[in-house]
Amino acid sequence: MxxxxxxxxxxxxxxxxxxxxxxxxxxxxxxxxxxxxxxxxxxxxxxxxxxxxxxxxxxxxxxxxxxxxxxxxxxxxxxxxxxxxxxxxxxxxxxxxxxxxxxxxxxxxxxxxxxxxxxxxxxxxxxxxxxxxxxxxxxxxxxxxxxxxxxLNNQEIVSSVLSSGQWHRFYVEQSGVFRISKSFLNSMGVNTNVDPRTIKLYGNGGSMLPLSNSEPAPNDLQENAIHFIGEGDGVFNDNDYILFYAEGPNEYNQESDTNVNLYADKSYYYINTQGTFGKRITPLNQPEGEASLEITTFQDYQFHEVDENNLGKIGRRWFGERFDVENEQSFTFNFPNLVTTIPAKVKVLGAGVSETTASSMQVVLNGTLVGALGFAVATDAILATAGSFQNDIQLSSPDVTVKLIYNNNGNPSTQGYLDYVSIEATRELIFDGTQFIFKNDEVVLNPGIVQYNVGNATNVQEVWDITDKYNVKSVSNSSQNSNLTFKDVSGSAKKYTTVTNSDYFQPSRDATSSVSNQDIKGTVFLNAQGQFQDVDYIIIANNSYISQAQRLAQINRDKYNINVKVLTLNEIYQEFSSGKQDVAAIRNMVQYVYQNASEPSKRLKYLCLFGDASYDYKNRISNNTNVVPTWNSTESFSLVSSFISDDFYGMMDDNEGEMEEQERLDIAVGRILADSPQRAKDLIDKIEGYYGEEAYGSWRNNVVTISDDVDNPNWEFILQNTTDAIANRITDEKPFMNVTKIHTDSYQQQSTASGQRYPAVNEAIKNALEVGAIVVNYFGHGGEDGLAGERIFTKVDAQEIRNLCKFNLFVTVTCEFTKFDNPQRQTAGEFTYWNKEGGAIALITTTRQIFVTVGVTVNEELDAYLFNFGSNDYPTMAEALRLTKNDPSVAGINQKSLIFFIGDPAMKLSIAKPEIRLTAVNDLPVAEQTGPLKALDRIKMSGEVFDSAGTFLSNYNGILTATVLDKEIDRQTLGNDNGDDVILDFKTLGETIFKGQATVTNGKFDFEFVVPRDIGIPVGQGKVGFYSKQDNILDDKSGYSFDIQVGGINENAEEDNIGPVINLFMNDENFVSGGITNEQPSLIARLQDDNGINTASGIGHDITAIIDDDETNPFVLNDYYEANVDDYKNGKLSYPFRDLEPGIHTLTVKAWDVYNNSSTSQIEFNVRDKDEELVITNVLNYPNPFIDYTEFWFNHNSSDVLDVSVQIFTVSGKLVRTLNGQTSGGGKVTSSLSKDIVWDGRDDFGDKIGKGVYVYKLKVRSERLNKQVEKIEKLVIL
Structure with a gap:
């Protein structure tokens, strides 16, 4: 301290x-x-x-x-x-x-x-x-x-009361005095064979926790004072019982203007029977002296509120009764001993849903029209409109009927909804036979001594002061006085309840009442050796997701050497919100960890909410996904003003928690958007893949920017201008990055029956994602179904892309692309993230409609933090978003809170470290180069690898990928919608002259290639990009050089009139033409030419694939080709096709060498629907005959893991061996050839079997299809 x-x-x-x-x-x-x-x-x-x-x-x-x-x-x-x-x-x-x-x-x-x-x-x-x-x-x-x-900057680290002892819990559903019998405790499994004076009751009541950090809230279960009848003899007899005051879940909450707990319908209390004597209710210390105020009345607050309907499926306001055909409904209240001279406070809240006409709701109280609620017309962005009535009304009868009459103004399609009706009336302080709670507001306004007079109190045993619900005080009426009087100190709010043995409430229990020991507060800072260690990262998970959360934690421990703790929601709720769901409990736990760091620099940095979320906290809707709750705004009608946010969990200071503009994120928060345990496994598999060896590649030097077209020339030009400026800035600040610009308006728009479309843009986006990019940034209009009004990226696209292990950060500061809190409508953003074999590793995305101007500001700042311009030390992606939201340019924008980070908040972009340098061209130092790289020149480039400090790495060995680019290309948008009114001039990367690989030995490398004839002839600056992965170490480097000139033609080049050799396969290089595939096979092409393959995209000289002779829809494959290591003459491409129709197909590939000689090759394949049938072909064993080793081969059409069984028989039918296994399908494997089952020629006992001919039966089973196929073949043992 x-x-x-x-x-x-x-x-x-x-x-x-x-x-x-x-x-x-x-x-x-x-x-x-x-x-x-x-x-x-x-x-x-x-x-x-x-x-x-x-x-x-x-x-x-x-x-x-x-x-x-x-x-x-x-x-x-x-x-x-x-x-x-x-x-x-x-x-x-x-x-x-x-x-x-x-x-x-x-x-x-x-x-x-x-x-x-x-x-x-x-x-x-x-x-x-x-x-x-x-x-x-x-x-x-x-x-x-x-x-x-x-x-408030430090809380004391103490253990939870739940850390030891035996605990059981029960629940209540209303506030009042409850009775616990011995039999009830026995039914819970509580040991009642103890001294009853050791029995203790814990619980924090059922009210929602304050959202504001400045409001105090308990961070552990609090002991409650109880009245134990019969404990004095030290024995818990059968007729002994406990009385206590319990606070139910439905108490008025001003922050949310509701009487119903948003998160829970049960208020839990806990029983412990060990240790010292428990807390007991003690007599109220009544002040001496004359009372300055005498109270004979009290305010009685009653309400009717049912939460059944969320009108817009957004926000935290729920509604009850619906008014349409049944346009009148009545609600009754009773106020015994009503004081008619004091007006009652009557309040009615409701909402109307109508797109064409205004509507209203009349409020009729005991037959008299007292007012009305008006509902304006809803709009596209405003899904409903609220109305309210509030007035002080004189009541003449204790029985009150509120009739609500909905007027749809002649439009039967409109609907009205009731939020709640509340009445606060003044009653005489007279006992009416049932327990009741009373308070009087005059007490607050008159400091001093107050005297309460409770009439008709003969059957009132006690009055309890429940102002402090944990330390109830009692006033006894042992004399059974008809008029019970007592004094108390006035000047602050006080609340009391009558206690009568004729009216106790009874608690209830769940099927499981026992509570396991736990201790978040006392153990979260302890490492495996029991020593204090600051926590870097917390993952919060539902119990059924815990194994995958633990996987994620270990991945981060191994990758970043940080201290990660995994906590379950149940544990958090037990300690921080008395066992019930509450978003503030999660935040309070995070704040506890944040504030108890050993020093400010070691405070908690990352928080992961491991699971999906929903607008429905209470599972009222089907297929709900409230796995880990998110914060919801009170605004519940506007798609612009309403929002959900996980930022709430990352704001730790005491003037925060209300989600105001001045509040700042202290912690980088992310969410793993898993709606099932299997989905969680798939997503963590992707994260493992992102860090795995197969993910290392030159795609990490790629960035893709995508802009919407310009529909409105008055202002929408800002969409493509901003995107282009972002791309240019990344290029300038990080020149080793290759930024691909996809400006939608630079492609030809097509008119279809569904509207204007850009099919070439859809294809360009999918191709760019499949080639691989570290970041994909789209700016423009969007929605739940995809990007842009022209549907340039849809839900189907999101599910089809296959960029396995080349996952990107997908940035879409656009409307509702990932509105994940509606379980009944899945979004394009979710599908992009969920794609097991492609899509995104993380999203920076929106869940509501956002102003385009906000998108401009956020995008401009985000990239500066994400790529950390001026530095090679990169923050995590979620940290970059945190810094963006805290930036002075974004700080005052309320809509910043609806931008989410979906993914692991501790994950960094896999950007390779500097630096690789080009040192020589054709054995001349770069500085001494005088001439350009001419078409058909044979070029040798050399380079070296350095660390980030500029030290040559003489011990560096690995494989380098080099990409040589032609000059930048000047392009224009087409003005598809606005003619020449809005035309953007922009530059794009030059065409690829060469892409190949080279061996790096002791920090040095060189490679050769021939410059294609199709380069641009005018001389200008080209670019060389480098990427290298070190041997046997998961470490990579990048670099670039602009020190080359490209242009002209070598008039003395050798002649070449022979086209390349092309060998084609599907899924696997063992594929035989005519074989079977699934609907998404991958083309594999091996190409060879003495001068290399042309990828420079000269007109008509692309590498193309054509299916079934459809020459109007060629697949351009230039970006998928890469030359072999140290061999520019040979190379390979792999291209994933999508959703091919079942049946026999012919695939023709055409390629050109750098001299523009072409060749074609053709292959045939049979697509079989993997979702309907399981097919195997080409069953054989190899080698055959064999001595002591053979493999069982077969082709199949499934991308799933298949169960395989091989039974080997003698020719007479005797079973000698059974081999069981699985195909290595699913996930990373797209091959249709399996050779996963091997045999050493021995029987089940390990003995060598005799030479001769044997029969084997190969069975293959798909669990997903619940189908099995089998084939019988022969083998020979020598």
Whole structure:
């Protein structure tokens, strides 16, 4: 604690010093804020300080670093300059968001002890009917507001009460006084043969935990005082029992404006029977003296609320009764001993759903119309509209009926929904035969001594003070007085309940009542040796996902040498929320770990939520996926304003938790989006593959950027301009990266029955993903079904791509691409992430509609952090997103919270380290080169490998991939939708002159190739890109050089009139033409030519594949070809086909050498549907005959792991050996040839069998299809 005391003293030195800052607001023209379903045009200024929400309107924000905390209450506004703005110039700005005077907010914005000041001001005001906009202003403020925050910076590390002893739990569903009998405890398995005075009750009540970090919440089970009848003799007799006050789950919550717990319907309490005597209810210490206030009445709050319907399938507001055909419904309440002279507070909340007409709901109370709720028309972006009625109404009868009458204004398609009806009425403090809770608000307003008078109290044994639910105090009525009076201290809120033996509530229990010992708080910092160790990373998982979470933890321990802890939701809830689901419990646990680090620099860094989430916390919908809950906003109707966010779990400071703009992420948060244990396994398999040896390759030098086309010329040009600028910046800052630009509008648009489409763009995206890219960044419109209105990347595409082990980070700051919280509609983003054999390793993506302007700002900042411009030390992907959200340019944008990181938050991009250098061309040092690389020149390039400090690595050995590129190509978009109005001039990578491999020996390498005839003849700067993987070590390097010129032609080149040799196979190089495949076979082509293969994409000179003579739809394969190691004359390509029709197909491949001589080759294959039938062919054993080793071969059409059995018989039918095994299918293997079963010629006892002819039966079974096939063949043993 000494370090924090020192910080306090340091902060004290800053108190009282006034600071001043001046700001200018440079207004420009209006801006259009567009999402996929809505747009709004409003006044605008510099986007780095501009923010808009429908609730708050336009705000100007600014963030700057500070050395210490500011006093948030000290801000003063001065020197404000205005200029008028007409009502027409306000355009679509909601007038209700414009205040009469500027609203100023100055807050501390803290992330990992980095302190900033965050300012927010409304820049437009309505000054008595005249609209004005601020052009400049000054603020004054002082330091000193953070001293109390530092005191909260450390919690004591203690063990949970659950760490030892025997524990059992039960639950209640309402608040009140409960009775526990001995038989009930016995039914739970509690040992009642103990001294009853040791029995203890624990539990924290059923209310939802506060979302705000500043609100106190227990971080362990709290002991509750109980009244144990009959414990005095030290024996638990059969007629002894326990009385206690329990808080049920349904208590009014102001943060969410609900009476029903959002997360749980049960409030759990725990029994422990060991150790010291338990806490007991003690008498209320009544003050002496005269009472200054006498209470004979109380406020009785009653409600009707049922949570059954979420109207938009978003947000945390749920609704109950539906009004359509049945447009009238009534709800009754009873208030015995009603005080009719004091008005009751009546509140009705509801919502209407109508796209065409407004509707309303009348409120009729005891036959009298008292008011109505109005519901506006819903829009594309607003799925429903809320209405409310709230008024003080005089009640004349204790029986109250509230009738609600829905008026659809003649539109039968509209619907109304009830949120809740609540009535708070004043009653006389008279016992009516049943227990009741009472409070009186006058007590709060009148400090001193208060006297309560409870009438008709003969049957009231006690009154309990339940203000502190853990330490209940009692007032006894042992004399059975009819008028029970007692005194208490007033001036603060107090709450009491009557206790009568005629009305106790009974608890309930689950089928399993016992609770295992656990101790998150006491053990989370302990390593395997029981010593303190700071925690770097926490993974939170559901019990059924724990094995895969543990796999992920070990992967990160091995890869990054970090301390990872895996915790289950059940354990977290037991300790931090008394056994019930609550999002704040998860956050509080994370905060406990974060705040108890040994020093600030060693605080928790990463949090992984291991599982899917849903808008339904309580499993009311079918196929729900609430595996690990996410935070939901109160706004539940707007696709723009409503959002879910995992950021809630990463904000650790005490002024956070309400998801306001000034709140800053302290922890990088990610989510493994698994909706089943099998899905979890598949995703962790992908992560293992991403780090595995097969994932090392030159694709790690690739980045793909994709832009939407321009449908609206007035502003949508920003989509392709921003994307192009991002691509150029990555190229400039990370020149070893090869950035492929896919500007949709640079391809030919086609009109179809389904609308405008870009089939070539779909193909380009899929091909670029399958070639492999470290990052894929799309910017434009999107939705749950895919990218762009022209459907350039769809759910089907997401499932078809096959880039196994070349998984990318897929960035889509677009609308709803990964709206994963609706289990009833799976999205394109989810399919991209779930794809087992391709797709993304992680997503930076959105779950709601987002303004395009927000996407521009976020994209610009994200890439700077993701690629860490100016450095070769890269943050994790989730950390890059955290830094982006905390960046001053993004800080004030509310929509930043709907951007998610899907994936492992500790994962870094697999970017190769520097550096590989080109040192010589044709044995001349690079610096001495004078001429260009000419067409048909035979070129030798040499280079060396260095570490990041520039030291030559003489012990480096490995395999290098070199890519030689022609000059950059100048291109233009086509203006498909807007003619020449919006044309983008842009540059793309030059065509590939050569791509091949070379051996690196002792840090040096060289390779040769012949420059294709198809290069661009004008001389210009080319590029050489390098990638190398070290032998026997999972380590790679990259490099580049622009020190080459390309152009011209070698007029003296040798002649070559012979085309390349092409050998074709399907799935496996043992494939024989006419064999079978599945619907997604891979073409394998081996090519050979004395001068090498042309990949320079000259017109008509591409490597192409044509299926069934369909020459109008060729597959261009240039990017898939790579020359062999140290041999530019030979090379290979592999291309995955997608969804081929069952039947016999002919495949023709045409390739050109660098002299533009061509050859063709053809192969035939038979596609059999793997989802309908299992087929095997070409069954044989090799070698055959054999002596002591043979393999059993067969072709099949499945990508699954198949069960294989081989039974070997003598010719007379005697079984001599059975061999069982599986094919190495699924996952990484696409081969249709199996040779997984081998035999040594011995019987089941290991004895060599005799020479001769034998018969074998090969059986193959698919568990998925529940089908089996078999073939019989012969073999010979010599």
């Amino acid at each position: 000494k370090k924090y005391l020192l910080l306090l003293l340091l902060f004290a030195a800053f108190f009282g010093y006034s600071q001043q800052k001046q700001f200018d607001i440079n207004w420009g023209t209006t801006t259009v804020l567009e999402t996929s379903s809505s747009n709004i045009e409003i006044p605008a200024f510099n986007k780095k300080h501009f923010s808009f929400t429908y609730k708050k309107g336009i705000t100007f924000f600014s963030q700057w670093e500070e050395s210490t905390y500011i006093d948030e209450n000290s801000v003063e506004l001065s020197q404000v300059s205005y200029t008028t703005i007409s009502s027409s110039e306000l355009k679509d700005l909601p007038r209700s968001t414009i205040p009469k005077t500027p609203k100023v907010k100055l807050k501390n914005a803290i992330d990992r002890d980095n302190i900033s000041a965050y300012l927010e001001i409304t820049p437009i005001i309505n000054d008595r009917g005249i609209y004005k906009k601020i052009t400049s202003f000054t603020i004054d403020y002082e330091y000193g507001g953070g001293a109390n925050r530092t005191n």
